[in-house]
Amino acid sequence: MIIDRIRKNFKLLILFIFVIQFFGINIVSGNLISSKVLDLVYMTDIFSGIELIISSKSLKYQLISGLILIITIYIILGRAFCGWVCPVDLIFSYTNKKNKYKIYKINNRIPIIVVVITFFILISFLLSQPIFITYISPITNFFRILFLPFSRVEFTLIILSIILLLVVIIIDRLNKRFWCKDLCPIGFMYGLLNKISVLKIQLDKKRCKVCYKCNESCPMSIDILNTTKSYISSVDCILCGKCIDACKHNALKFTIKTIKK
Amino acid sequence: MIKRREFLKITFLTFLSSVAFASTNRKIEYDEEVIRPPGAVKDFSSRCIRCISCLSACTRVKRYAISLAGISKGLKNLGTPVVENMREYPCDLCMECTKVCPTGALQEIPKEEVKMGIAVIDIDLCLGWNSDICLSCSKVCPFANDVFEFKNSMWGNQPYIKPDKCVGCGLCVKACITKEPAVIVYPIKEYKKIEKEYLTYLEYVENLPYINRYKLVYEINLPRIMKIGVERGREEMVLKQYKIR
Structure with missing residues (x-):
């Protein structure tokens, strides 16, 4: 169980680094979706960055440089983001220990995840709003709740975040890792890099x-x-x-x- | 007939000149619907990744001006940074939040070009409009020379805020000495709605005959202001806290 313990502690360390930004220690500012690291470089999650580029219909150098940095890092590390950084995976490992994954298919040819990604990309293009980042992304919702003691946040936002995070946890309870495997576009983007990754x-x-x-x-x-x-x-x-x-x-x-x- | 090479030359040149023209004439358009942190560009909600880095920067410099919007600011603005409660936490234009934004939704611009909102003086509540000399708002304003104008008369020193010069930082809101602030920052969109009505009311009050103005100031407004209460020394507090000048 050594690796598993190192992994969980590493995740907690990452969360700790994110929390201490509110105590004046500026290692990162932002959340796991997007941040400025060491006041020097930007880092932006792949799917969220792409969704934002599509919803804003413009290219900003901050966003592009953040995307390029993250893609180069995870070309080396593969989908290690989910295993070693993502806090939602950490929650899942505590909330669901028993159930098994059941394969669920709409269509034999097209996986659900592809449908989900095209849906969110399309809707963000049509509405010009990044729908996934704003409402659904459990990482964003998790960080809103985590940062609650240090920031002034409107009451309704926190209630909504808690509900949406709970929905994701319940989905995982019903079908183990159904969220990670078939619904989460953030993880899937890193998953694609698994095909060419070094580690x-x-x-x-x-x-x-x-x-x-x-x-x-x-x-x-x-x-x-x-x-x-x-x-x-x-x-x-x-x-x-x-x-x-x-x-x-x-x-x-x-x-x-x-x-x- | 134009030769192909000439045609290409012309198209290339027009393309280049149009690019040059576009880059020189670029003017930043600001988000006008709600009061945003400084440098928020137009269509902010579609450019913001909701990463909270601006809020973190604002906390680091101990201004606490930025908070996250909930449903009351509209569903599409959910989780985006807004500046509300300027009475307690105004923005002092340190511009730290623009330096950390990882998507360029908050653009790095000089302080002078910021346009968060427009401050509007409630002339029924303002002491300067009601037989007093009060300079609290102009003392803390970072661009007081350009923004404020006073018209001294027997009714007080009557401050005016030039809407095209005001950046909407809200320091005056915090410094206003009446317990219910007599100056409020409106989002630009909302200001445009009330502008006409407000200006006609200003003109109406200015041009009131002596007796009517006397009645308005001494029988209606002043008793109301005294009832609400006045806190002297707010501007000193703000000057000290934000180290202005």
């Missing part, structure tokens, strides 16, 4: 005894043992390292994937 979890098939412990431990319900390649490059892998913790034969490990091997 990966590697499965050593010589050592593997096919005990299925890794498949059981995976919070995102990835079929680790059935991957044809030795690297796990599923869109859903959040690099949380739970499978590495669960494996008793040291068949799984973090590796840096070089281009030719």
